[in-house]
Amino acid sequence: MAHGVWVLIEHKNGEIAPITKELLGKGKELADGLGQSLAGLVLGSNVSGLVEQARAAGAGNVYVVDDAALASYTTDGYVAAAKAAIEAHQPEVLLTGSSLQMRDFTGALAAELGTGLAPDVTGVSIEGGAVQAVRPSHGANVINALTFGSERPMIVSVRRQVGQPLDAAGSGETINVAMPQTEIRTKVRNVEQRTGAVNLADAMVIVSGGRGMGSPENYEKLIPELARVLGGTHGASRAIVDAGWVPYERQVGQTGKTVAPKLYMACGISGAIQHLAGMRSSNTIVAINKDPEAPIFKVATYGIVGDVNDVLPALTEEVKAKTGR
Amino acid sequence: MHAVVCVKQVPEQNSVKINSDTTIDASGITPIINLFDEYAIEEALQWAEKNDGKVTVISLGPDDATDSLKKALAMGANEAILINDDSLGQVGAQGAAKVVAAAIQKLGDVNIVFCGKQSTDDETGQFGPALARFLGWPQLTYVFKVHELTDSQIVVDRALEDTLETVEASLPVVITAVKDLNEPRYPSLLKIRKVSKQPIPTWTLSDLGLSADSLGGTINIAKRTPPPPRPSGEILSGDVQTQVKELVQKLIESQIL
Numbered sequence: 034m035a036h037g038v039w040v041l042i043e044h045k046n047g048e049i050a051p052i053t054k055e056l057l058g059k060g061k062e063l064a065d066g067l068g069q070s071l072a073g074l075v076l077g078s079n080v081s082g083l084v085e086q087a088r089a090a091g092a093g094n095v096y097v098v099d100d101a102a103l104a105s106y107t108t109d110g111y112v113a114a115a116k117a118a119i120e121a122h123q124p125e126v127l128l129t130g131s132s133l134q135m136r137d138f139t140g141a142l143a144a145e146l147g148t149g150l151a152p153d154v155t156g157v158s159i160e161g162g163a164v165q166a167v168r169p170s171h172g173a174n175v176i177n178a179l180t181f182g183s184e185r186p187m188i189v190s191v192r193r194q195v196g197q198p199l200d201a202a203g204s205g206e207t208i209n210v211a212m213p214q215t216e217i218r219t220k221v222r223n224v225e226q227r228t229g230a231v232n233l234a235d236a237m238v239i240v241s242g243g244r245g246m247g248s249p250e251n252y253e254k255l256i257p258e259l260a261r262v263l264g265g266t267h268g269a270s271r272a273i274v275d276a277g278w279v280p281y282e283r284q285v286g287q288t289g290k291t292v293a294p295k296l297y298m299a300c301g302i303s304g305a306i307q308h309l310a311g312m313r314s315s316n317t318i319v320a321i322n323k324d325p326e327a328p329i330f331k332v333a334t335y336g337i338v339g340d341v342n343d344v345l346p347a348l349t350e351e352v353k354a355k356t357g358r
Numbered sequence: 359m360h361a362v363v364c365v366k367q368v369p370e371q372n373s374v375k376i377n378s379d380t381t382i383d384a385s386g387i388t389p390i391i392n393l394f395d396e397y398a399i400e401e402a403l404q405w406a407e408k409n410d411g412k413v414t415v416i417s418l419g420p421d422d423a424t425d426s427l428k429k430a431l432a433m434g435a436n437e438a439i440l441i442n443d444d445s446l447g448q449v450g451a452q453g454a455a456k457v458v459a460a461a462i463q464k465l466g467d468v469n470i471v472f473c474g475k476q477s478t479d480d481e482t483g484q485f486g487p488a489l490a491r492f493l494g495w496p497q498l499t500y501v502f503k504v505h506e507l508t509d510s511q512i513v514v515d516r517a518l519e520d521t522l523e524t525v526e527a528s529l530p531v532v533i534t535a536v537k538d539l540n541e542p543r544y545p546s547l548l549k550i551r552k553v554s555k556q557p558i559p560t561w562t563l564s565d566l567g568l569s570a571d572s573l574g575g576t577i578n579i580a581k582r583t584p585p586p587p588r589p590s591g592e593i594l595s596g597d598v599q600t601q602v603k604e605l606v607q608k609l610i611e612s613q614i615l
Contacts, residue, residue, distance in 0.1 A: 108487070108490075108496070108497055109496065132518070132519060133499070133500050133518045133519060134518060136483045136484075136487075136499070137487060137497070137499045137500070139484075139487075140483065140484040140485075140486070140487030140488055140499075141487040141488070141490065141491050141497060143452065143484070143488070143576070144452055144455065144487065144488035144491035144492060145491050147576070148576055149452075149576030149577040150452070150484060150576075150577065151577060152482045152483060152484055153481070153482075153483070165580065169481075169585065170479065170480050170481050170482075171369075171372040171374055171382070171479050171480075171481075172372035172478070173585055174372045174373060174374060174584065174585065175372075175374065175376060175382065175582055175583075175584070175585075176582065176583050176584070176585055176586075177579055177581075177582050178579070178580045178581040178582070178583075179577055179578065179579060179580065180577075180578045180580045181576065181577060181578070182574075182575040182576045182577065182578065183575075184575075184576050218496035218527055218528065219496050219497075219498065219525050219526070219527045220525065220526050220527070221523055221524070221525050222513070222524040222525065222526055223523070223524040224521050224522070224523050224524075225521065225522050225524075226520065226521060226522075227517070227520055227521060227522050231520070232519045232520050234519060235519075238614075263615070281537065281538055287372065287478060288393055288478065288537055295614055296609065296614045306371065306372070306373060307372075310372060313585065313588065314585075316614075317609070317612065317614055318588075318591075319605065319609075320591075325593075330591065330593065331588075331591075332588050332591075333591040334588075334589070334591045334592070335591060335592055335593075335594060335605055335608060336591055336592070336593040336594065337593075337594050337601045337602075337605065338593060339598060339601070343598050344598055344601070344602065347598050347599060347602045348602045348605065348606070351602045351603060351605075351606045352606055352615070355606050355610065355615070356615060
């Protein structure tokens with residue numbers, strides 16, 4: 034009999050990740066709905082400090098595989114450790130974030146265990162007593178409601194902002210699981226910060242520019258500064274990435290990043306279907322475009338019809354005046 | 359070196375319709391090779407050329423997926439195999455990986471598999487990792503650069519959200535490609551004509567010693583719907599200063615600022 038909703042406790046530099054706090058909130062809701070308990074799974078090396086952090090963020094029991102082989106992420110190490118803990122303690126559900134590393138991990142773990150994976154979901158809930166996950170596909174043109182077969186655990190990788198962090202700490206036991214003998218077949222030689230790296234997926238505010246900016250100089254002058262005063266980061270449409278104005282890391286859309294920030298501002302972007310695919314589930318969308326017929330206005334919460342080169346400097350000044358940034 | 363590239367045929371645009379039985383209706387939309395798979399093909403071709411190896415492309419799909427396989431042949435792949443079986447119409451990523459793993463094992467001498475990081479239609483990103491597990495091989499996902507590839511070893515950069523990870527592994531191995539790993543070549547008209555008559559064998563589940571009931575069930579699609587319409591928006595009016603002040607006021611009221 035399977036028991037417990039587990040949240041993988043993701044961590045970096047000894048701190049648990051923001052996504053994990055959100056997932057403990059979501060995990061609590063699922064655990065309550067299933068009449069089960071909420072637990073954390075910690076994988077890493079010298080991770081005793083994370084147990085208290087996980088509990089402070091709401092985890093009850095915390096399962097720990099602490100081994101030097103888990104000092105950096107490898108698929109083989111993480112899969113072997115998670116499998117050992119899962120087989121020993123039989124959780125019903127395992128939640129992880131949906132970063133690329135977690136997509137790498139969960140895809141392998143689900144196949145290894147022969148269990149179901151709902152990848153990169155935008156929602157997960159209990160419907161009629163069963164876990165149901167929701168994920169977009171086909172460039173957000175199709176919303177899929179997924180249910181699981183009888184295999185356990187049900188594995189779900191979840192996007193940011195699906196769960197809310199808990200206020201109350203959890204209580205429970207710390208259960209150590211031994212790292213099984215494993216051959217780790219990949220060797221990480223080096224990890225470096227990407228130059229100009231942007232984590233669009235985690236940004237709360239994204240200001241994107243497109244062809245309507247007119248030139249790379251206009252983009253560079255206006256978009257990053259507006260993004261800065263709004264407390265966010267900047268993105269781009271495929272058109273100007275392909276034109277070489279902006280590096281691919283910043284591309285929002287079907288073949289770039291899919292984002293869902295609190296505020297998405299599309300500046301001089303007409304709203305091609307492939308761009309809409311990457312941003313249409315943003316909470317609030319502001320569109321600024323010269324062409325009142327541009328498709329971007331169909332998804333916009335607020336629209337300004339005008340030249341970005343007039344509107345953006347005024348907007349940046351107004352935000353500065355109101356927020357003091 | 360014998361490289362396999364897994365190729366999925368997908369609709370060029372995602373403006374698909376949803377049938378009442380939750381299947382996807384892409385009729386009238388041009389089918390193309392999944393964008394990320396094109397980078398996988400190109401990378402396999404380049405390294406096979408350097409290592410005096412060969413490239414086999416495999417697609418699981420309906421009869422017309424031979425169009426994508428022919429394009430891959432015209433780009434320079436040596437062989438192509440279509441896996442087509444009536445019972446595979448709704449197979450999920452994990453089931454598809456199991457089938458393709460069986461095909462790769464049937465080929466026998468494969469030592470590297472290239473896939474795209476995900477398909478642009480289902481977007482699960484699950485196929486490559488699942489394939490590696492079913493083959494019992496290591497995986498290197500989100501590969502942004504291949505530094506070195508010999509018959510025994512590979513060194514790559516993986517592009518993650520904000521880090522670049524340099525990783526090495528021994529072959530056999532499964533890698534998944536991101537966009538801009540390389541510049542996929544265009545097949546010449548001459549090559550397109552040359553491969554048009556090249557036979558593409560079709561393998562069924564029974565050719566692979568598999569049965570349909572071993573391939574699914576872990577995930578079911580309960581429902582598929584179009585995205586909810588966004589609430590209708592508001593076009594602000596007045597001169598630039600008025601519009602800008604009103605917008606900022608609205609963002610403050612809705613606690614975005």
